[in-house]
């Protein structure tokens with residue numbers, strides 16, 4: 001897998017998830033393996049140029065967090081170019097441009113998903129960035145604004161013409177938000193619209209089988225995973241193994257999930273300090289717990305966690321409480337096991353939305 005001059009060790013990617021894909025989470029998935037290029041949360045180009053400390057926190061990285069893409073959003077060509085050059089000088093491996101964000105505040109100023117409508121203006125902005133950079137520029141988009149405006153194939157073609165090195169496409173429209181199924185035919189249309197550059201499919205991939213199906217059904221060159229990695233930071237390594245050997249490894253057991261959960265908290269405290277790291281962890285830990293089996297005793301306390309010691313107490317109490325759901329060999333009794341993960345596009349029609357992936361609450365829930 002190559003993005004222009006950049007050689008990548010995997011065709012599996014971590015999708016940007018504002019509020020989640022910070023340095024600790026990227027290190028967690030990298031330590032487990034199977035992924036190579038990871039992307040930061042979206043960052044406002046102007047805020048970087050103004051040296052806003054919050055924007056700088058979003059691009060915080062270290063030598064174990066390589067190769068790293070920073071995702072920029074903005075609509076002023078000079079700002080996007082200058083912010084990208086600054087990031088290149090700081091050693092970033094590639095620059096991703098957000099063209100998918102449906103949030104009104106971003107679209108109103110000509111950024112995010114609104115870039116999918118005005119192709120000429122978007123192409124001029126991207127050309128200015130490509131010409132100023134040595135590192136590759138990629139674009140992340142949705143299929144289009146709505147069903148009547150599926151613009152991604154044409155935009156991808158235009159962007160390839162101005163030198164974009166790869167396209168990431170979430171197989172839904174802006175209007176769809178996170179509802180409905182991921183449209184594999186739409187991703188396939190983008191993959192066949194470009195001539196040479198890789199198209200990376202995205203949306204609802206929660207299992208190795210779903211990743212393989214997306215690759216085969218769309219002809220895309222790689223798969224990018226967001227929420228699926230919250231449930232299962234092992235998804236990249238399991239998918240890599242499945243793609244390479246055809247063997248489906250079992251999901252991680254509870255002990256391994258707990259080990260990584262604790263490692264994630266340690267990294268949060270390292271990067272954000274104990275108090276802030278624990279506060280941020282309140283929204284992270286319940287994602288791990290979704291695969292624990294019965295977990296309300298854990299969730300109701302972990303959402304108030306304030307220190308590392310308190311977290312370990314909550315975990316210890318929870319492990320004791322959880323024993324009532326285990327059989328003699330220490331496994332969850334069948335009726336308490338979480339249902340298997342199944343991507344929206346792998347469901348049979350009429351099956352309803354029981355397998356849809358939750359979208360985290362908060363200002364970004366309309367992503």
Ligand SMILES: Cc1cc2nc3c(=O)[nH]c(=O)nc-3n(C[C@H](O)[C@H](O)[C@H](O)COP(=O)(O)O)c2cc1C
Nearest residue numbers: 015016017018041042170203204225226227364367
């Ligand atoms: C909480 C949240 C934050 C997101 N933040 C970003 C972002 O900063 N930039 C971006 O391009 N996409 C963002 N997305 C979209 C994801 O990158 C991805 O395209 C989408 O979640 C579908 O993939 P998934 O089903 O694997 O999560 C966000 C999605 C969610 C749920």
